[in-house]
Amino acid sequence: MNFKKYATMLAIILLIPGGIYFYQQAQASKYEGMTFIPEQSDDVPLYRGLKAESPIYKIKGNKWEDIMVFYQQELPKNGWAEEMMQVSSDFSDGAGFISTWRKEHQGWELSIRAAFYKNTNQTEVLFDKKEPKQAFDWIKGEPSEICINEQPDRSDECYPIIESEVILKIAELINSASEADMEQIPYNEKSIIEIGPLKIEVYYDLEKGIYLVSEKGEKWMKPETEFFQLTRISKEY
Incomplete structure (x- = not known):
């Protein structure tokens, strides 16, 4: 009787390390390929219900808006500042958001x-x-004129801006915008800004952001009121 008891206990003892090993392997495989794991951080909470399935997290149902609001509320509490937020303009398949967050004295950003x-x-x-992302200058020197086409889909006409102070401020705003790399155009409204030989397509949403595309690359900026006022690309200003 005692022999059976000890044999059972020995089997259990031998199984425990094996069970722990396989559990650790399963856990590691869930996070394989991830560059950031919220569960292993002190300042980025994990939205309730998200499950890790390398290299992403998943949750049943259409939850992207709830997740977006959650992080907009929670991350600033832990010192994170929203650098960029792009939100789908409709609810088609694949709709969602892309955001970038930065923290002071930290050499990387969270996407x-x-x-x-x-x-x-x-x-x-x-x-x-x-x-x-770095901000690279698209516009060098002091342009003498900027030409703006508010609605290029309807007309080829553009109106010139020749006031030097306005031109320099528009150039400064464009140069200071962060480099971006979007999979698709995020906004529906479109205008064109021509500065010398440089042609910049401007896609925007008055509340969500401004997306700039040229031969030099892509940039994104927050929906700066000053940019809309100076360029007058929107009828709202």
Whole structure:
């Protein structure tokens, strides 16, 4: 009787390390390929219900808006500042948001993306630790004129801006915008700004942001009121 008891105890003792090993392996595989894991950080909470499935997190249902609001509320409490937020203009398949967050004295930035896919009825979220985007000058020197076409889809006409102070401020705003790399154009409204030989396509939403595209690359900036007032690309200003 005692022999059976000891044999059972020995088997259990031998199984425990094996069970721990396989559990650790399963946990590691869930996070494989992830550059940032909220569960292992002190200042980025994980939205309730998100489950890690390398290299992303998933949750049932259309939750991207709730997730966006959650991080907009929670991250600033832990010292994070929203650098960029791009939100889908409609609710088509794959709709969601892309955001970038920075923290003072930290040499990297946090990217959070979420999208809802109808065929799986799931929202997928990607957390990514990235090198901060730099702002490179597109406009050199002091342009003598800027020409703006408010509605290029309707007309080829553009109106010139020749006031030097206005030109320099518009150039400064464009140069200071962060480099971007979008998978698709995020906004519906479009205008064109011509500065010398440089042609810049401006896609914008008055509340969500301004997306700039030229031969020099892509940039994004917050929906600065000053930019709209100076360029007058929107009828609202």
